[in-house]
Amino acid sequence: MAKIVAGFASSHTPLMSLPGQDWAKRADDDKRNRELVRPTDGKHVTYDELLASADPKIADHIDEEVFCKKFNAIQVALNELQDTFAQVNPDVVVMFGDDQDEMFFDDNYPMISVYWGDMLTHYPRLGNRPGMSEAVRISASVYGTEVIDYPVDTNLGLHIVEQLAERDFDVAQSRYMKEEYGGTIGPGTWYLDFQRQTKPRRQGMAHAFAFPVCRWFNGKRPPMVPITINTCYPPNWISPRRAYALGRSVREAIEAWDSDARVAVVTSGGLSHFTVDEEIDRLALQGLTTADGGILSTLPRYKLQSATTEILNWVAAAGAMGDTPMEQITYQPGYRSPAGTGCGCAVGRWLPE
Numbered sequence: 326m327a328k329i330v331a332g333f334a335s336s337h338t339p340l341m342s343l344p345g346q347d348w349a350k351r352a353d354d355d356k357r358n359r360e361l362v363r364p365t366d367g368k369h370v371t372y373d374e375l376l377a378s379a380d381p382k383i384a385d386h387i388d389e390e391v392f393c394k395k396f397n398a399i400q401v402a403l404n405e406l407q408d409t410f411a412q413v414n415p416d417v418v419v420m421f422g423d424d425q426d427e428m429f430f431d432d433n434y435p436m437i438s439v440y441w442g443d444m445l446t447h448y449p450r451l452g453n454r455p456g457m458s459e460a461v462r463i464s465a466s467v468y469g470t471e472v473i474d475y476p477v478d479t480n481l482g483l484h485i486v487e488q489l490a491e492r493d494f495d496v497a498q499s500r501y502m503k504e505e506y507g508g509t510i511g512p513g514t515w516y517l518d519f520q521r522q523t524k525p526r527r528q529g530m531a532h533a534f535a536f537p538v539c540r541w542f543n544g545k546r547p548p549m550v551p552i553t554i555n556t557c558y559p560p561n562w563i564s565p566r567r568a569y570a571l572g573r574s575v576r577e578a579i580e581a582w583d584s585d586a587r588v589a590v591v592t593s594g595g596l597s598h599f600t601v602d603e604e605i606d607r608l609a610l611q612g613l614t615t616a617d618g619g620i621l622s623t624l625p626r627y628k629l630q631s632a633t634t635e636i637l638n639w640v641a642a643a644g645a646m647g648d649t650p651m652e653q654i655t656y657q658p659g660y661r662s663p664a665g666t667g668c669g670c671a672v673g674r675w676l677p678e
């Protein structure tokens with residue numbers, strides 16, 4: 326039977342790929358961001374409202390030298406993750422990721438979907454995304470210039486779909502991409518009080534999967550099974566309890582797969598953003614590093630809004646890693662403005678005995 330030999334996780338915020346000298350450029354984008362949530366009460370606020378109520382101590386972090394120090398610590402951690410991934414050299418990777426206006430829109434947005442077509446194509450971001458800010462354009466270079474037809478393990482994909490259905494998950498499945506795809510999301514509930522619009526563009530691998538492939542797979546391309554969960558968009562966003570249970574069931578499915586394959590679990594995203602919330606980050610890290618499903622299943626919803634919900638990608642991965650605690654390689658609270666905007670940047674790995 327197949328064996329889960331390791332797990333790997335990192336944030337994928339532009340800050341992971343944007344030199345410290347340029348972090349202030351990303352802060353300019355925050356003034357236009359309509360998805361800012363205040364960490365203390367979960368209230369959806371404007372940049373000016375956030376700034377007015379921000380802890381004055383955050384200002385100590387807004388310094389180019391501090392930005393560069395944090396960026397360097399993140400690179401050291403990502404390089405370490407890359408080295409471990411190369412050493413483990415898994416045969417197959419099962420990936421958990423969310424979708425932010427990439428593969429799914431409101432014409433039909435699944436809570437959980439498994440892709441099991443022959444391949445999933447990655448398109449470089451540069452050139453496929455008009456209207457990027459300067460900061461996002463600089464950081465997008467991490468996604469490379471090469472179109473990658475990434476192989477999918479269709480047998481394991483099909484097996485996971487069947488096993489999840491057998492375990493009472495109403496799972497969606499997809500097997501091919503459209504040539505071009507776009508659409509709208511929202512307005513929904515909670516923080517999502519406006520409509521996000523995406524003009525048709527080539528449909529391919531979402532960034533939650535593409536970031537590990539491009540940044541720390543080290544050129545290796547073990548076949549993947551991408552499992553997409555709707556973390557970000559209400560009303561049918563996944564709950565922490567469901568994300569953890571999904572991970573547990575995916576673990577059972579992998580262990581019941583009739584194969585000698587050495588399987589790795591991979592995820593990316595989070596932690597808190599677009600406002601840094603050290604409290605939810607540290608609570609999630611506590612649950613991850615002690616393999617405490619109770620903590621991970623009950624992370625408070627009022628703090629899990631907007632892209633902070635990508636923490637649930639990690640929760641699903643932790644479920645799949647069973648009783649193995651995660652080793653935290655780094656956590657950097659990536660503040661980039663005095664209002665407290667930025668991203669909690671983390672890197673971690675699971676290495677069972």
Ligand SMILES: [Fe+2]
Nearest residue numbers: 425594632635
């Ligand atoms: Fe993301």
